[in-house]
Amino acid sequence: MSEQVLTRESLVEFFGEDEFQKLCNHEAGHALVAFLFKRPLDYVKMDRSKERPGITHIAGSELEGDAHIAMAGHLAEFLIRHDFKCSLDTVMKDLPMELYKSDADYQRFQAACYYFKLAETNVVEQDYNILMACQKQLCEIAKALNERAYLSRDEIESIVKGA
Numbered sequence: 319m320s321e322q323v324l325t326r327e328s329l330v331e332f333f334g335e336d337e338f339q340k341l342c343n344h345e346a347g348h349a350l351v352a353f354l355f356k357r358p359l360d361y362v363k364m365d366r367s368k369e370r371p372g373i374t375h376i377a378g379s380e381l382e383g384d385a386h387i388a389m390a391g392h393l394a395e396f397l398i399r400h401d402f403k404c405s406l407d408t409v410m411k412d413l414p415m416e417l418y419k420s421d422a423d424y425q426r427f428q429a430a431c432y433y434f435k436l437a438e439t440n441v442v443e444q445d446y447n448i449l450m451a452c453q454k455q456l457c458e459i460a461k462a463l464n465e466r467a468y469l470s471r472d473e474i475e476s477i478v479k480g481a
């Protein structure tokens with residue numbers, strides 16, 4: 319099967335406008351936190367796949383920051399959906415009800431917490447503080463990803479430093 323060129327239009331047609339925006343918000347969270355943790359982030363892209371609709375590609379095999387990066391997608395989508403008007407207590411109470419134990423990000427989050435002996439609540443709190451402090455950068459990455467469906471590390475760096 320040949321590689322098909324993905325455009326915003328084809329992705330919106332596949333997912334629907336609202337779902338595609340939600341997926342971009344989610345992937346923007348992964349990308350921002352990976353960048354801030356100084357991981358070798360290559361790119362972030364959206365894909366026409368129900369199983370893996372977004373890919374934040376990080377080179378290498380280092381695991382430092384994996385728990386934070388894995389949870390950042392779900393938390394970013396949650397915060398943006400609530401227009402950043404929710405407390406940490408609300409996040410701690412409501413976000414777990416939205417997570418599925420079979421979700422790959424959630425499994426990676428739990429595995430990284432176990433491996434590094436991190437308390438899951440501490441990771442969520444740290445991600446919450448990072449994303450609340452970087453609202454503008456997060457929203458700019460999500461917007462650019464929604465428009466282009468692909469961002470390179472240089473484009474993400476430009477957004478983070480320019481926002």
